[in-house]
Amino acid sequence: MIDIATRCWWLAEALQHPEFRGEPAPALGADADVDVVVVGGGYTGLWAAWHLRELEPGIDVAVLERDECGFGPSGRNGGFINGFYDHAGTLVDLFGRDGALAVIEAGARTIDELDTWMTAHGVDAWFRREGYIGVASAPRQAGGWTEPLGVARELGIEGRHRLLDKPALAAYVRSPVFEGGHFVDDGGTVQPARLARGLRRIAMEHGVRVHEHTPVNRLIPTRGAGGGVEAVTPRGIVRAKHAVLAINAWAAGTRRFGSRIVPRGSYIAITAPAPDRLAEIGWTSAVSLYDYRSALRYVRTTPDGRIAMGVGGERGTLSGRIDARFDFDERGTQHAVEALHRLFPSFRDVPIDARWGGPIDVTSSHQPFAGSFADDRIHYALGYTGNGVGPSHLMGKILANRILGRETVDTHLPLVGHEPRRFPPQPFRGLGAAIVNAATVRRDDALDERGRVDPITDRLARMPRRMGYHLGP
Numbered sequence: 046m047i048d049i050a051t052r053c054w055w056l057a058e059a060l061q062h063p064e065f066r067g068e069p070a071p072a073l074g075a076d077a078d079v080d081v082v083v084v085g086g087g088y089t090g091l092w093a094a095w096h097l098r099e100l101e102p103g104i105d106v107a108v109l110e111r112d113e114c115g116f117g118p119s120g121r122n123g124g125f126i127n128g129f130y131d132h133a134g135t136l137v138d139l140f141g142r143d144g145a146l147a148v149i150e151a152g153a154r155t156i157d158e159l160d161t162w163m164t165a166h167g168v169d170a171w172f173r174r175e176g177y178i179g180v181a182s183a184p185r186q187a188g189g190w191t192e193p194l195g196v197a198r199e200l201g202i203e204g205r206h207r208l209l210d211k212p213a214l215a216a217y218v219r220s221p222v223f224e225g226g227h228f229v230d231d232g233g234t235v236q237p238a239r240l241a242r243g244l245r246r247i248a249m250e251h252g253v254r255v256h257e258h259t260p261v262n263r264l265i266p267t268r269g270a271g272g273g274v275e276a277v278t279p280r281g282i283v284r285a286k287h288a289v290l291a292i293n294a295w296a297a298g299t300r301r302f303g304s305r306i307v308p309r310g311s312y313i314a315i316t317a318p319a320p321d322r323l324a325e326i327g328w329t330s331a332v333s334l335y336d337y338r339s340a341l342r343y344v345r346t347t348p349d350g351r352i353a354m355g356v357g358g359e360r361g362t363l364s365g366r367i368d369a370r371f372d373f374d375e376r377g378t379q380h381a382v383e384a385l386h387r388l389f390p391s392f393r394d395v396p397i398d399a400r401w402g403g404p405i406d407v408t409s410s411h412q413p414f415a416g417s418f419a420d421d422r423i424h425y426a427l428g429y430t431g432n433g434v435g436p437s438h439l440m441g442k443i444l445a446n447r448i449l450g451r452e453t454v455d456t457h458l459p460l461v462g463h464e465p466r467r468f469p470p471q472p473f474r475g476l477g478a479a480i481v482n483a484a485t486v487r488r489d490d491a492l493d494e495r496g497r498v499d500p501i502t503d504r505l506a507r508m509p510r511r512m513g514y515h516l517g518p
C-alpha cells in the first residue's frame with residue numbers, strides 16, 4: 046500500500062504545518078440530513094462547498110471524501126494555474142469564436158479570483174504569477190507555437206502571447222535542447238497541496254461539514270415527492286436535496302460517465318533544493334514551462350530552488366479502474382527523471398527527493414464539462430484533462446450557482462451542458478486507449494530523438510484526431 050501523504054512531496058511538505066494539516070474530519074458514522082452532499086474532496090468539491098456557503102451562509106453542506114481531502118490529484122499535481130489560453134483552437138472548434146472567448150475570459154477571471162481568495166484567507170500556497178512558456182525541446186517541436194499564436198491573433202488576444210526565439214528564451218532559462226518557444230503572460234504556479242489543504246481548512250471554518258475516509262458507494266435519486274438524493278456510505282446514508290459529483294478520473298468507473306472519461310497517469314519527480322544550479326541556467330524567475338510533445342511534459346521550480354518535472358500520457362487502465370499504479374509507477378516516474386536530465390543535464394547529480402503520480406480524467410474534447418442529471422438533483426464537473434487547478438475554481442462556482450438556481454455569466458458558459466463525444470465502448474475503449482497512448486509516446490520519443498517516426502506509429506497516434514477527438518497529434 047502506497048502512503049501518498051509521504052510519497053508526494055507537496056503533501057508531505059504541506060502536512061508539516063498545522064494550518065494545512067487542519068482539524069480532523071472524522072468518517073461519517075451515522076445517517077445525516079443536509080441540503081447538499083458533495084462527493085469528492087478535491088478542488089472541485091471543496092470549491093463547490095465553499096461557494097455554496099459563501100453565496101448562502103445558512104446552507105448545510107457535507108463533503109464526503111473516500112481518502113483525505115487533497116490526497117487525490119488536487120494535492121499532487123504540477124501546480125500550474127493556467128486559464129484556457131492554450132486551448133483556444135479547440136475551444137473555437139467546439140464553441141465558435143464567442144464561446145471560446147467567453148471561456149478564455151472566465152479562465153482569466155478565475156486566476157484573479159484565486160489570487161484574491163488566497164490573500165484574503167491567508168492561504169500561503171506559494172502563488173507566483175509570472176506566466177509560463179511553451180518550449181520546443183527538440184528541433185521537430187519548433188513551430189509548436191504557430192497554432193496557438195495564430196488562433197490568439199484571430200481572437201484578438203495575441204497581447205497575452207509573445208514569441209521567443211532562442212536568445213529570448215535563454216533570457217528566461219537555458220537548456221542545450223531548447224529551440225525557442227512562446228510566453229503567455231497570465232498564469233502561475235502554486236504548491237498544490239497547500240492550496241487543497243488550505244481550501245479544506247477555510248471551507249470547514251465556513252461551516253462546511255467534512256467527512257474523510259468516507260467512500261460513497263452509491264448516489265441514488267430518492268423516489269417520491271420532493272425528490273432529493275441519497276449518498277450511501279459504509280456507515281451511514283446522507284440524504285440531501287442536491288448532490289455534487291466531483292470525483293474526477295474516478296468517474297471513468299461509473300455507468301453515467303464511463304464512456305466520456307479515460308484515465309491516464311501523469312508522474313512527477315522533484316529534486317532536492319539546488320538554487321545555485323538554477324542560477325547557473327538562468328532560471329531565477331518563477332516562470333514555468335511545458336513542451337510541445339503530444340504527451341506533454343511540464344516543469345517548474347519552487348521558491349526553495351527545486352525543479353519539479355512532470356510527464357503526461359503515461360500508463361492507462363484497460364478497465365477504467367484507478368489502481369495503486371496511478372499513485373506510483375517506477376517506469377512513469379523514471380521517465381520524469383530522464384526528461385529532467387535531458388532538459389537540464391547539470392541537474393544529473395542533484396538528488397531526486399520524491400517521485401509520485403496521479404490519474405488524469407481525459408475527455409475527447411480535452412475540456413472540462415459541467416451539468417446536472419436526475420431532475421437537476423445531481424450536479425457534476427469533470428474532465429479537466431490535466432488542466433484543473435485554475436478551472437476547478439470556476440467549475441465549483443458554477444455548480445454552487447446552479448444548485449441555488451442563480452444565473453451568472455459563468456453558468457451560461459458553453460462548458461455547461463457540453464458533453465464530450467463518447468469514446469468507443471468497452472473492451473475497445475480500454476484497449477484502444479492503451480494502444481494509441483503508447484503510440485503517441487513512441488511517436489514523441491522518435492521525433493525528439495531521431496526527427497522522424499515510422500508510418501504505423503504515426504497513424505496510430507493520429508487516430509483520435511481522425512476520429513474527431515481533440516486529442517493527440
Ligand SMILES: Cc1cc2nc3c(=O)[nH]c(=O)nc-3n(C[C@H](O)[C@H](O)[C@H](O)COP(=O)(O)OP(=O)(O)OC[C@H]3O[C@@H](n4cnc5c(N)ncnc54)[C@H](O)[C@@H]3O)c2cc1C
Binds near residue numbers: 090121
Ligand atoms: C500528476 C498530475 C499533475 C497535474 N498537473 C496539473 C497542473 O500542473 N495544472 C493543472 O491545472 N492541473 C494539473 N493536474 C490536474 C488537476 O490535478 C486536476 O484537474 C484537479 O485536481 C481536479 O480536481 P478535482 O477536485 O476535480 O479532482 P480530485 O482532486 O481528483 O478530487 C476527486 C476526489 O474524489 C474522491 N473520490 C473518488 N471517488 C469517490 C467516492 N466514491 N466517494 C468519495 N470520494 C471519492 C477522490 O479520492 C479525490 O480526492 C494534474 C494531475 C495530476 C495527476
